[in-house]
Amino acid sequence: MGERQRTDGISTRRRGATLENAITDAAWEVLVEQGYHGFTYEVVATRAGTSKPVLYRRWPQREDLLVATLARHWRPLDVPPDTGSLRQDALALLRTINAERSRAVVLLRIQLADYFRETGTTFDDLRGRLRPADQTPPFAALVERAVERGELADEPRSARLVNLPFDLLRHDMLMRMGAVPDEAIVEIVDTVWLPLLGLSPHGTRAKR
Numbered sequence: 001m002g003e004r005q006r007t008d009g010i011s012t013r014r015r016g017a018t019l020e021n022a023i024t025d026a027a028w029e030v031l032v033e034q035g036y037h038g039f040t041y042e043v044v045a046t047r048a049g050t051s052k053p054v055l056y057r058r059w060p061q062r063e064d065l066l067v068a069t070l071a072r073h074w075r076p077l078d079v080p081p082d083t084g085s086l087r088q089d090a091l092a093l094l095r096t097i098n099a100e101r102s103r104a105v106v107l108l109r110i111q112l113a114d115y116f117r118e119t120g121t122t123f124d125d126l127r128g129r130l131r132p133a134d135q136t137p138p139f140a141a142l143v144e145r146a147v148e149r150g151e152l153a154d155e156p157r158s159a160r161l162v163n164l165p166f167d168l169l170r171h172d173m174l175m176r177m178g179a180v181p182d183e184a185i186v187e188i189v190d191t192v193w194l195p196l197l198g199l200s201p202h203g204t205r206a207k208r
Contacts, residue, residue, distance in 0.1 A: 020068075023048045023055060027069040035111040036118075039066065066115065067129055074104065076131055079141045086146040087189060087201065093138055094169055094185045102179040105170055139163050143197075152197060165193050 026048035031039050041052045041062065059065035080092040109123065116122060131137075136144070140162050146152040160167075168188045172180040190201040 019050070019054075020058065021072070023050065023058075024065075024069045024072045027065060028073045031066070031069060031111055032107060035113070036066070036115040041065070063115075063119065067126075070108075070126070071130055074108075074130055076135055077101075077138050079138050082145060084149070086142060086151050086197075086199065087194060089142045089145065090139070090165055090189045090193065091185060093142065094165055094188065095182070097166065097169060098173075098179050098182075098185060102173045105173050106177050109174060137163060139166060152199070157197075161196060164196070165189060168192065 027044045030044050041055050045052045083089050147154050165188050
């Protein structure tokens with residue numbers, strides 16, 4: 001099923017993915033500008049140049065529309081290419097997050113505050129819905145890679161330890177309301193994470 005939209009006097013029909021992408025693009029703009037409080041079917045439909053029934057047919061609940069919007073604009077992080085070193089892999093991943101996600105992390109924490117209050121959920125709950133069920137978290141993938149190289153011992157490690165670099169970076173982003181200095185990224189890896197994993201900043205196993 002499609003719908004007609006007039007552009008410069010020409011009637012065009014948008015269907016399927018084209019229509020849904022136009023709606024979720026408009027919904028993202030509304031979320032960024034007005035937060036979840038202003039994220040209504042009426043406002044999104046007007047911005048997308050469509051009608052509320054078109055939105056309701058695809059997303060019966062406002063939360064459904066929100067998740068679809070975030071899934072389109074908040075894509076999972078890719079694991080960086082193998083550098084041959086856990087330290088360099090971790091630095092590359094953190095620098096990518098810092099460059100590409102800092103504004104969005106802060107923005108969504110603020111703009112989704114009403115959503116979290118209304119649903120009684122957390123940012124971690126939402127991230128779990130957006131991440132594919134079969135996807136290994138990026139830092140877990142880096143640790144697995146390091147184990148395969150023989151850089152780390154093959155032993156149990158808690159998710160909190162494995163994901164600590166991202167958690168610390170996210171905390172700094174929120175405290176600074178934006179990207180963090182590169183020296184902070186290096187400090188997270190060299191003075192916090194690697195020692196907890198039993199490695200020195202040079203990638204060798206630390207003496208115990």
